[in-house]
Amino acid sequence: FAIDQLGISRSLSQADTLIKDQFLSIVNTCEQQQSLDVETIKAALDELYAPSETASVKLMTIHQSKGLEFDTVIMPGLGRGARNDDSPMMHMKEFADQSLLLAPIKSSLDTNEGQTYTYLKFIEAQQNKFETMRLLYVAMTRAKQQLHLLGHVNQNHQVAKKSLLALLMPFYQNVFDQIPASQVPAETSNQAPPLQRLKQIITPSVKEQELGETLEYQQNFERLFKSLLGTLIHQYYEQGLFDPSADNIKARLLEIGTPINEIDQWQVFVLKLLNNTKGDPQFEWLFKDRSSTLVEAEFVTDNRIIAIDRLFIDNDILWIIDFKTAEPLADESLDQFIHRQQSQHAKQLFFYQETLSKVYNNPIKCALYCPAVSQLIQITH
Numbered sequence: 001f002a003i004d005q006l007g008i009s010r011s012l013s014q015a016d017t018l019i020k021d022q023f024l025s026i027v028n029t030c031e032q033q034q035s036l037d038v039e040t041i042k043a044a045l046d047e048l049y050a051p052s053e054t055a056s057v058k059l060m061t062i063h064q065s066k067g068l069e070f071d072t073v074i075m076p077g078l079g080r081g082a083r084n085d086d087s088p089m090m091h092m093k094e095f096a097d098q099s100l101l102l103a104p105i106k107s108s109l110d111t112n113e114g115q116t117y118t119y120l121k122f123i124e125a126q127q128n129k130f131e132t133m134r135l136l137y138v139a140m141t142r143a144k145q146q147l148h149l150l151g152h153v154n155q156n157h158q159v160a161k162k163s164l165l166a167l168l169m170p171f172y173q174n175v176f177d178q179i180p181a182s183q184v185p186a187e188t189s190n191q192a193p194p195l196q197r198l199k200q201i202i203t204p205s206v207k208e209q210e211l212g213e214t215l216e217y218q219q220n221f222e223r224l225f226k227s228l229l230g231t232l233i234h235q236y237y238e239q240g241l242f243d244p245s246a247d248n249i250k251a252r253l254l255e256i257g258t259p260i261n262e263i264d265q266w267q268v269f270v271l272k273l274l275n276n277t278k279g280d281p282q283f284e285w286l287f288k289d290r291s292s293t294l295v296e297a298e299f300v301t302d303n304r305i306i307a308i309d310r311l312f313i314d315n316d317i318l319w320i321i322d323f324k325t326a327e328p329l330a331d332e333s334l335d336q337f338i339h340r341q342q343s344q345h346a347k348q349l350f351f352y353q354e355t356l357s358k359v360y361n362n363p364i365k366c367a368l369y370c371p372a373v374s375q376l377i378q379i380t381h
Helices: 014-032 038-046 115-140 164-172 208-239 248-257 260-279 335-358
Strands: 069-074 091-094 100-104 143-149 294-301 304-314 317-321 364-370 377-378
Touching: 014 038, 014 248, 069 115, 091 115, 100 115, 115 143, 115 164, 115 208, 115 304, 208 248, 208 260, 208 294, 208 304, 208 317, 248 260, 294 335, 304 335, 317 335, 335 364, 335 377
Parallel strands: 069 143, 317 364
Antiparallel strands: 091 100, 294 304, 304 317, 364 377
């Protein structure tokens, strides 16, 4: 951003710097959503939270907390489900190739919704779910030391659908503390309990189970962040943006909830993957602008939707390309890394191949592209 090129940041306080980062994040979000106008930015700024340097406790929405960090974060009401959205008169979806798909709501004479309307309704629901996951991750990563997640279940011990707690349960179902409902005693005694003097204060030891739960929590957190980071790389590939500015990368990292003190580290990581991609001998072939090319191509099969990162026909062969941002382990050779990726993702790509064989008559080849090692890894039976 030009505002950073002016060197203003060097004269700002920590609170002012956070406000500046929030503003730049809003501008970048508006630009991505193609709504970069004064009214939209002003409306977003009206909801912006200006951090206080003196207040010990701050109450804010998830959107207002973007770009901020706190020692302790408390998130209440995670068990409340979102309201059911009314069916709109028309669903619409614009795809990466600039094509547009529209579907009207069923008429009063129809008993069931049209398949196209159902498909677009499902797409929108999935997009809303992923956006909610992203916002939840942003909120959780505001905590530097302690994070308290508060939610409730119904009388049947079921979590409300479309609630934030429902998104967390697969990760932390065995970690949440069960707080029993309080019971009112029949008679309340006014007499205080007798005091007991302790001869020695015993420091409770940390249970092995608690250590294991903490480790599992951290691992789930890391997996979620790596997934969001992979989505960011996918977006750059989809947009054909292989040389973004440092400010652009920083703004996008802030959007996915990257902690402020880790921005530089992950900015270097993103640049490394993009530079590896540009320098790869396969780059021109892989990202060539073909009339057959589809990015984030979606297909429906067996009541589920699959999304393929890149799809194109070259020399009459249909290529299915799946991007993976995985890196080799510390003690892993390149051959071992390639074998691990083939083992992990072969089943998924073979399913893609089987699905597309019903759509295309071309021979089909599948491959993973791993920019961390600049390798196009073909998957074969």
